[in-house]
Amino acid sequence: MNAERTMHSDHPRLYGADYSVYVRIVRMALFEKGVAYDLLPVDIFAATSTRDAHLARHPFGKIPAFEHGDFHLYETGAITRYVDEAFDGPPLQPADVKSRARMNQIISIADGYIYPHLVWGLYVECIEKPKRGEVADEGRVEKARGIARISLDVLTGLLAEQRWMCGDRLTLADLYLAPMIDYALEVPEFCEMFAEYRKLGDWWQRMTALDSFRETQPTP
Numbered sequence: 001m002n003a004e005r006t007m008h009s010d011h012p013r014l015y016g017a018d019y020s021v022y023v024r025i026v027r028m029a030l031f032e033k034g035v036a037y038d039l040l041p042v043d044i045f046a047a048t049s050t051r052d053a054h055l056a057r058h059p060f061g062k063i064p065a066f067e068h069g070d071f072h073l074y075e076t077g078a079i080t081r082y083v084d085e086a087f088d089g090p091p092l093q094p095a096d097v098k099s100r101a102r103m104n105q106i107i108s109i110a111d112g113y114i115y116p117h118l119v120w121g122l123y124v125e126c127i128e129k130p131k132r133g134e135v136a137d138e139g140r141v142e143k144a145r146g147i148a149r150i151s152l153d154v155l156t157g158l159l160a161e162q163r164w165m166c167g168d169r170l171t172l173a174d175l176y177l178a179p180m181i182d183y184a185l186e187v188p189e190f191c192e193m194f195a196e197y198r199k200l201g202d203w204w205q206r207m208t209a210l211d212s213f214r215e216t217q218p219t220p
């Protein structure tokens, strides 16, 4: 889908950058729903003027922010649930109450533990910082190693014999985990750890085969 490349005033607008885990989650949800949208670039780590202008859309200074007509929204959890409910296309949330609770639990695990530790504690510390000539914070990496192990054990248990995290259909739980794990897998140590988990490996193969995953890869 290349709809984001040309500005269409009636399309939903997504503000952010393709390197962002959270922007990618929303883009994957939009892709899975078949919703054309405009991606408007905001590099939140760039000059302060960009960030300052963005504060009107997101007072906490994060990406993504989303607009559909005159409806403005921020926070990925709210945006993805809105996208799922406001547009046609395959449902991205289970109808069954318990499966939906499980999906929300996995999203919370992703937000609370996987993003800060696997993306920031492992990927940023071990890959990004050395690239910038900075030294990794070994205390932070050590903590992240422990959380990585717990995360993989927990996700293996939750996936069990299912095709996707919450059953036989792709849900927001899968879309949350994918961009985070994609960054963590750039860390050789995490890659080795991940290889010990065969069922998660099978899930990852299915995940990386999705067009929504392939078409939203960050620009190198």
Ligand SMILES: N[C@@H](CCC(=O)N[C@@H](CS)C(=O)NCC(=O)O)C(=O)O
Pocket: 019, 020, 021, 022, 023, 044, 045, 061, 062, 063, 064, 074, 075, 076, 077
């Ligand atoms: N709770 C927010 C988190 C979004 C978030 O942390 N985005 C990152 C990029 S992946 C960001 O904007 N970071 C900028 C910063 O922390 O200064 C959401 O769910 O949308």
